[in-house]
Amino acid sequence: MEKILKYFLTAVIMVTLSFLLSCHNGKRDISEESGDDNSLTGTDDTTAFSEIVITKEQFESSGMKVGSPMPAMFRQTVHANGYIFAAPSGWVKISTMIPGRVRQINFSVGDYVEKGQILFTLESNEIILLQMEYVEAFYQLNSLKASYERQKALSEEQIASQKDFINAESDYRSLMSKVEGLRIRLKMINIDPQKVEQGIIIPLATISSPIHGVAIKQDLVLGQFVEPQATVMELVDVDQLRLNIHVFEKDLKVMATGQQVLYYDPDDMNRIFEATLSHIGKSIDQDTRTVLCIARLIPADRSHFVNGQFVETEIITCQRESSAIPEQALIKDEDRYYVLILVGEDNTHYIFRKMPVSIGVIQQGYAEVLDKGLKKVLTEGSYNLSTQD
Structure with missing residues (x-):
């Protein structure tokens, strides 16, 4: 009897150990599953990967759009004030x-x-x-x-x-x-x-x-x-009008003749004209600390201006082509920028994930994207979703 009891207890212990081992092996490793997502960017910033789910009906009714970065031209410019004046040989004072x-x-x-x-x-x-x-x-x-x-x-x-x-x-x-x-x-x-x-x-x-x-x-x-x-009369030859630009001395190091100049009337900024930088002065005005530079106008544009007219100018010192997304696609949080990436969908919903993005220059409504391989970006409507985040 005592021998039989000993065998019974041994069998119970073995069954219990087998059950405990099977329960341990059946558990999921959550950290391993989530580790695949973090490997996309190599960052531990879990707040950057928050997901937003919306219905396709909301997506359509809000006019949202998804797209990829597109090539765009980005420029580095020098802003300066200018005046339209005739060349010395085209301006005469009569006496x-x-x-x-x-x-x-x-x-x-x-x-x-x-x-x-x-x-x-x-x-x-x-x-x-x-x-x-x-x-x-x-x-x-x-x-x-x-x-x-x-x-x-x-x-x-x-x-x-x-x-x-x-x-x-x-x-x-x-x-x-x-x-x-x-x-x-x-x-x-x-x-x-x-x-x-x-x-x-x-x-x-x-x-x-x-x-x-x-x-x-x-x-x-x-x-x-x-x-x-x-002096009783003055005459101006409109065919000799040119653009006199007053450039601060700190900006001279990036300027060279032949650069493109954009100029416009501050009261009519929708009409932008082009000129070519032809002369760079060699003397600094001691009162304004500026240097007089001269740009050559396109002949057809001279009729839009009068002698002595004030204009604002942008001298293009450098330009390059780079990938860009609309500025409205960006979500700014403190000193960082984010975008919403489409990561999944089903019959009725879209799933977007908030991801950090590296931004270069922002010009004329477009932002230069420095990250490679970025795609499926919410280009329109991100503001509405970011406020729900």
Whole structure:
């Protein structure tokens, strides 16, 4: 009996041990199962992998979209203020070389002027006296010329003294220089010296345009007395408008001629124009700490601007193509960015997972993605889901 009891107890113990061992082997290793998910990014940040489940009906009604990063151009730019100004050869200030009273005005502000057209006329005693002085000197010169040639011939034959010849030559060349100077002064006020030599005295001086362009200033009225050197009109050749850019000295190291410049009127930012950087200044303005740079405009764009107009500019110093997603696809949490990735679906639901993403430049509504292999990103509607997270 005692032997039988011993065998019975042994059998009970063996059965119990077998049962306990079978229960232990049947347990699931949760850490091993979840380890596959963490291996996707190699991070222990379990909060970054929170999942959001929505119905397909919600997805459609909210206008959500899923996509992959697409190639986009990203630019590094220098922002600077600029002004539209004509080149020095295309901007002229009109003044007179002789005093006089305004007799006639032919153009007003905004009028287009061809090169050589008469802008206005002056009348004065000085104009008449200049012509009289010229004609008197001109005829006197003929007399001195004859005397000079006679003294020269006598000197060569050693009949006249050398001193008489030198005096005659001096008088002749001195008056010749005076006549030439008076002739130039007459031409400067558009009076033909040949007519004056014929005894025709012209009472008016005409002031002509040295360039073709548009009158941007006109300070004349009929009967006004004009002093010499006073600026009374200004003309600008719109074909010579260019962009003057004031760049801070710290930005000069990334700039080079030939770079593309985008510029626009701050009051009309929807219209962006292009120019090409042609000159970089070599002197710093001590008041503003800026350097004057010049950009060449596209000829067809010049008609949209006026001389002296203020614009804002973006100088493109570098540009590259990179993968990008819409900026609205990003979810910012403190100093990190996240996106929602589609990880699964069934007949009625979508499953999204919140994943960290490395972002480069953000420009014009697109974000540069530095991570490789990113796909199935919720590109529209991520904000609505992030607020539910």
